[in-house]
Amino acid sequence: MSIDRLTPRTTPTATRSSYRVTALGGGHGLSASLAALRVIAAEHLTAVVTVADDGGSSGRLREDMDVLPPGDLRMALAALCDDTEWGRTWAAVMQHRFSSRDGVSGPLDNHAMGNLLIVALWELIGDHVEGLRWAGALLGARGQVLPMSRHPLTMSGLVHPPQGGEPVRVQSQAELARAGRVGRVSDVRIQPAEAEACAEAVSAIELSDWVVFGPGSWYTSVLPHLLLADLREALIGTEARRCVVMNLEAGSDGETDGMTPADHLQVLGHYAPGLRIDRFIADEACVKTADRPAFEEAARALGGQVSYHHIRRDDHPAVHDPLRLAIAFGEVFGS
Structure with missing residues (x-):
């Protein structure tokens, strides 16, 4: 039988929450958010993937x-x-x-x-x-x-050597993900610049109650959605509230080495002026006390506030615990 005559298999419907959530990102970071969000958002959950x-x-x-x-x-x-x-x-x-x-x-x-x-x-x-x-x-x-688009996209960015000199443009997402070990990254772009966003992804953002960014590689998983014009406009214009989940080890993933939590938030504001973020979820043990004032000020500059939670796994402190993160989402969404 040809595939176009088949009906996709269905599964029993889970208990649904009242939240419609769209999560954006890629790789292990997005997987961490989805594993938590499926607990509280059930079938009202959409992943928009780089x-x-x-x-x-x-x-x-x-x-x-x-x-x-x-x-x-x-x-x-x-x-x-x-x-x-x-x-x-x-x-x-x-x-x-x-x-x-x-x-x-x-x-x-x-x-x-x-x-x-x-x-x-x-x-x-x-x-x-x-x-x-x-x-x-x-x-x-x-x-x-x-x-995020029906067209394959290519990422590039300038890498500034720490000792000075001319920056070098990296023309690969895989290379950009390692660029932070070589120098500071700037001028991140997506090609083709005129690529259209997936229409269904834009609709999901417009119809959501909450849009979630992160955790994940900041330049190559979180940022790409803000570089695509159609998605950026939808994210700025949606009536949904917006939440960012911070990484557990800020500034040590190979592409953002040396960056503080506040630096991460400033990247979002730089590439998407006008973007408002309502809430930020951070692990209570992973944002140093000395970094908190600047981090919370950067959050306020984007229009939001920080919530600290215990969201890491005890046996693997560099990994988000799905149930703890689900509880954090529930508390933030309900506040």
């Missing part, structure tokens, strides 16, 4: 197949899987990476199964959004996953 990745399995598929990089989309889908046998199994399948036997270098090496599944659905169905809907139905994912 499509500028050009490294690893995603970069190879993007180059070979001329498709959107599927890796961050795959991770978002896996994060939305229920904590049931079905959900855990499919999340593991999506994240599984192939590895050839010893002594053999095969074409599938380091490709994630979920990346291949998503690209197969895109080829069969012919539409990125519809293909992701099918993938979500198969996984029993709570909510929906959307690309």
